[in-house]
Amino acid sequence: MGLVYVPLGKAIAFLLSFLNDGIFAVTDFLQSLRSLQTIWPSPDITWIAAYYTFLALLYLLWKKIKQAKAAKLYLDFLHGDSAPSEPAAPFDPNQISLTADPIRQLFRLRIFLLFTISGFALLLFIGYTPDRFSRNGLVQFMDVGQGDSILIRTPEGKHILIDGGGTLSFHKPGEDWKIRRDPYEVGRKLLVPLLKKRGVHQLDTLILTHQDADHSGGLQAVLEQIPVKQCLFNGTLKPNEGLKKLFRTALKRNIPLIAADPSHIMSMDAGTQIQFLYPFLAENNQIRVEAQQNNQSLVFLLQMEATRWLFTGDMEMSAEALLLKAWKGETERPPSVAANVSIDVLKVAHHGSKTSSTEEWLKYWNPRYAVISVGAINSYGHPSLEVIERLREHQIGVFRTDQMGEVQIGVRKGSLFQRIKLQ
Ligand SMILES: [Zn+2]
Structure with a gap:
């Protein structure tokens, strides 16, 4: 036997x-x-x-x-x-x-x-990889206080991070004693743990819309702790030690730094594309030093399955006007997008500041929903009541990270679903 x-x-x-x-x-x-x-x-x-x-x-x-x-x-x-x-x-x-x-x-x-x-x-x-079998796309407007950080998971599981939040710090001369020895660092304390908690093993694309501290500050910790396949930026360099360190870290880790080119559409997976609209590349392809960053913000359309999203960084009304002119054919620049393109979700520019989101801009894009990423306590008066009112007049559903915490909007079989995640 x-x-x-x-x-x-x-x-x-x-x-x-x-x-x-x-x-x-x-x-x-x-x-x-x-x-x-x-x-x-x-x-x-x-x-x-x-x-x-x-x-x-x-x-x-x-x-x-x-x-x-x-x-x-x-x-x-x-x-x-x-x-x-x-x-x-x-x-x-x-x-x-x-x-x-x-x-x-x-x-x-x-x-x-x-x-x-x-x-x-x-x-x-x-x-x-708990989400391996999920076929939903998800856009997560994370609650990083005053700043932007948006994590996108495409239906095929690719991860894109737009900006990394950060803390703006102002110190008057002679007030050095006010600087904390271990200041709260959004990247290390909040963003990186959040990315790890959500199983982000690597970022397929990192997009830095512009280089102000409330968008770039948290990325130092991200670059140090999470593998990044490529980093797209606006083709300028803000003269600042923190930024130099950030770019140096990217180079040290062999992360390609690519100035986003509005003439090409970037495919993220079979149903997800990103089309950069602004800023136009410098004629000579040189990286410029640029201290004023808001109007150098990367503006881009995300198409995920049948939904369309517009990301705007901190662009202001002069950049909005320039783009509208271009699309109306009033400037030499050829229009990048077809006219009368309605979008599903607009990331409201510059934390809802009244210096952006003009009547014409909203009318052009005609979004169904708008998301404002803004800190609950901020000294700028963001978001502006004027902008909130304008969005309401256009019957746009408004989501705010200061009131709702993290805002998550997903795409399931081509249509949107929404959830709010209070932290
Ligand atoms: Zn900002």
């Missing part, structure tokens, strides 16, 4: 050791990638329950297999097939159940162990 199972038992043992080696190889590989070591999304309660159930099951199986092995050894000894290698262990009566056929039992247990290990591996895989 036992002879029948020997080859099968060997095959299973081989398979188990192969699986074991496989798990070690994967673990080694993951550990060799520095950035993947810690990026595990926060699991939900059912995942945690399943994890501990698997651990308990593996422990029980290990004990049972040990018992069955002891019983088999004992029987072999009784039948005089072989002498036990460790005579003391097999004769412990608590360890041996002689009622079952130990060889058959051992076989069943090993099969069960194989299934359990496979199930456990699958659970780990699901825990590592």
Whole structure:
């Protein structure tokens, strides 16, 4: 009887050791990638329950297999097939159940162990990429206080980050004592943990609309801790130490820094495209030093399945007017977008400041919804009541991060759904 199972038992043992080696190889590989070591999304309660159930099951199986092995050894000894290698262990009566056929039992247990290990591996895989099977696109306007940071997950699971929030700091001469030794740093304290919690293992594209601190400040920590495949920026450089450090970090990590080109459409996945509209590239393709950044903000259209979104950074009304003129054919620049294109969602420029979002601009784009990313307590008076009123007059649904916390708008089978996530 036992002879029948020997080859099968060997095959299973081989398979188990192969699986074991496989798990070690994967673990080694993951550990060799520095950035993947810690990026595990926060699991939900059912995942945690399943994890501990698997651990308990593996422990029980290990004990049972040990018992069955002891019983088999004992029987072999009784039948005089072989002498036990460790005579003391097999004769412990608590360890041996002689009622079952130990060889058959051992076989069943090993099969069960194989299934359990496979199930456990699958659970780990699901825990590592919980959204792998989701086909929804999701745009997350994160609550970074006064500033912008928007995370986009495309239906095929690509991640795009637009800006990284940051803190603007003003110090009058002689007030150095007011500077905190360890100031709150949005990137390190909020943005990076949030990205990791959401299972962002890498950013396929990082878009820095412009270089003011409330958009760029948090990105230093992002570049240091999360792999980034490419970084698009507005083709200028703000003369500032923080920015120099940020660009140097990108170069050190071999992240391509690309000045966004309005003449080309960037495909993110099969149903997601980004079309840059502004600013127009400098004639000589040179990077310019530019201290005033608002009107150098990257403006771009995102098309995700059948939905259209406009991102505007902190552009002001003069840039809005310039673009409208261009599209009406009143300037030399050829129009980049077809006329009368309604959009679904508008990221309101410059935190809802009255220096942007003119009547003409809103009329041109005719958005269904508008999102204002703005801090609950800010000294600029953002968003302006005038802009809020204008949006209402145009019957545009308004979402505000200062009142609602993070605003998430998703795309499911070509239509929008919305959820608010208070933090
Ligand atoms: Zn800003």
